[in-house]
Amino acid sequence: MRERILQAAEDLLRRHGPAKTKVVDVARHLGMSHANVYRHFNSKADIQDLVAARWLRGIAEPLYSFVAQDGPSEVRLRGWVEGLIAVKLDKLARDPELFATYNSLAEASRNVITEHVAHLREQIASIIADGVKRGELKVNDISRAARAIHEGTSRFQHPYFVTRGDARPDGIDAVMDLLIAGLKAGVI
Amino acid sequence: MRERILQAAEDLLRRHGPAKTKVVDVARHLGMSHANVYRHFNSKADIQDLVAARWLRGIAEPLYSFVAQDGPSEVRLRGWVEGLIAVKLDKLARDPELFATYNSLAEASRNVITEHVAHLREQIASIIADGVKRGELKVNDISRAARAIHEGTSRFQHPYFVTRGDARPDGIDAVMDLLIAGLKAGVI
Numbered sequence: 001m002r003e004r005i006l007q008a009a010e011d012l013l014r015r016h017g018p019a020k021t022k023v024v025d026v027a028r029h030l031g032m033s034h035a036n037v038y039r040h041f042n043s044k045a046d047i048q049d050l051v052a053a054r055w056l057r058g059i060a061e062p063l064y065s066f067v068a069q070d071g072p073s074e075v076r077l078r079g080w081v082e083g084l085i086a087v088k089l090d091k092l093a094r095d096p097e098l099f100a101t102y103n104s105l106a107e108a109s110r111n112v113i114t115e116h117v118a119h120l121r122e123q124i125a126s127i128i129a130d131g132v133k134r135g136e137l138k139v140n141d142i143s144r145a146a147r148a149i150h151e152g153t154s155r156f157q158h159p160y161f162v163t164r165g166d167a168r169p170d171g172i173d174a175v176m177d178l179l180i181a182g183l184k185a186g187v188i
Numbered sequence: 189m190r191e192r193i194l195q196a197a198e199d200l201l202r203r204h205g206p207a208k209t210k211v212v213d214v215a216r217h218l219g220m221s222h223a224n225v226y227r228h229f230n231s232k233a234d235i236q237d238l239v240a241a242r243w244l245r246g247i248a249e250p251l252y253s254f255v256a257q258d259g260p261s262e263v264r265l266r267g268w269v270e271g272l273i274a275v276k277l278d279k280l281a282r283d284p285e286l287f288a289t290y291n292s293l294a295e296a297s298r299n300v301i302t303e304h305v306a307h308l309r310e311q312i313a314s315i316i317a318d319g320v321k322r323g324e325l326k327v328n329d330i331s332r333a334a335r336a337i338h339e340g341t342s343r344f345q346h347p348y349f350v351t352r353g354d355a356r357p358d359g360i361d362a363v364m365d366l367l368i369a370g371l372k373a374g375v376i
Contacts (some may be wrong), residue, residue, distance in 0.1 A: 148362035155342035168267035174376060181373035182366025 006054065006081060009047045014098055018048060031080060049112050056116040059087050060123065063165050073131025074180050076094035078097065080127060081153050085119070085169065088162045096163075104160050109110050121146045128183065138186035145188045152179050190228050192218060193316070194242065197235045202286055206236060206293060240293035246305040247275050249313065255311050261319025262368050268315060269341050269364065273357065276350045284351075289348050309334045310333050316371065327372035333376045341366050 012021040023044050027034040041047050067079040092099045106112050125146035131137035131154045141147045155161060157170045182188065196217045199207045211232050213235060215222040229235050254268040280287045294300050313334035319325035328331045345361045370376065 019343065097327045144362050147359060148366050151343040151356065152340045152363040152366065154340040160348050171335060171339045174332050175340040177375045178336050178340065178370025179366045181370035181375045185369035187365045187369045188362055
């Protein structure tokens with residue numbers, strides 16, 4: 001039932017936007033009372049957070065292929081960053097308004113963003129840890145390094161730049177060249 | 189006279205914002221006809237661009253001290269990036285509304301931004317070139333490396349993040365550690 005309510009909320013948000021999607025509309029859409037919806041969720045904000053979190057998982061999940069992959073960590077790290085950009089550009093191209101809606105839902109909740117960022121950094125950390133095991137990288141503080149890779153590539157993948165069509169894909173190789181050389185140098 | 193007109197435009201923009209600052213107001217402020225203002229400038233946009241460019245020079249100029257300085261290039265590069273953040277945070281703290289006004293003026297003109305970015309990257313390139321001469325850095329394509337340092341640190345100094353109070357100063361050291369190790373590795 002939680003799943004059905006979230007799916008209905010997602011459909012209505014997609015069609016009408018967050019301002020015009022009330023809990024009572026979600027309930028009506030499912031032919032139930034809004035008291036019934038409130039048995040499953042605390043508030044409209046609660047539902048919006050879960051919808052946003054689900055959308056962000058849809059961004060992170062395809063990137064697991066780079067974590068699970070065999071092969072040189074350098075290739076996988078570059079693939080991961082380019083994959084993150086590609087997933088966002090793809091979602092933006094399919095439906096720019098929906099992209100903006102989900103972005104603003106996510107921005108409305110610090111927790112949702114924090115969890116998403118932690119999720120992405122865990123993926124980066126996995127690849128780095130693997131690179132260390134394979135003897136390709138020399139990193140002492142893996143979570144610090146993962147954060148640095150994430151923050152050092154913001155110019156290319158942060159929603160602010162992606163949404164503006166200003167993610168400068170021709171700059172990413174040079175930044176990754178420097179960052180990866182850093183991961184090999186044992187400075188972190 | 190050009191200088192006096194720009195100064196008057198700056199004063200009025202500061203007080204009333206761009207929407208409410210018309211060329212005729214600038215002229216009245218100086219006790220002259222607006223035809224006279226148009227003898228010196230082509231349009232209101234022209235004046236706004238010059239005011240924005242002047243403001244951006246005020247951000248770049250203090251950073252010359254890191255270019256002119258003697259000493260290890262690594263220290264000067266770190267100083268330069270931290271200096272860029274500090275100058276912006278200082279301007280933001282003094283007058284957040286004015287900061288937003290200037291930002292939107294600058295954003296309105298691709299040329300003004302492009303020139304400013306080129307200006308900043310020349311400063312970075314100077315420090316890197318010096319580091320190569322001193323035998324501290326190993327860089328083949330200095331302008332590519334300068335761009336990478338600028339874009340790799342966007343998360344900490346881009347006006348979007350600075351304005352939101354979300355420039356994450358505690359992350360910059362790790363990113364600079366990796367980037368500088370890259371500048372020493374001869375990968376670019």
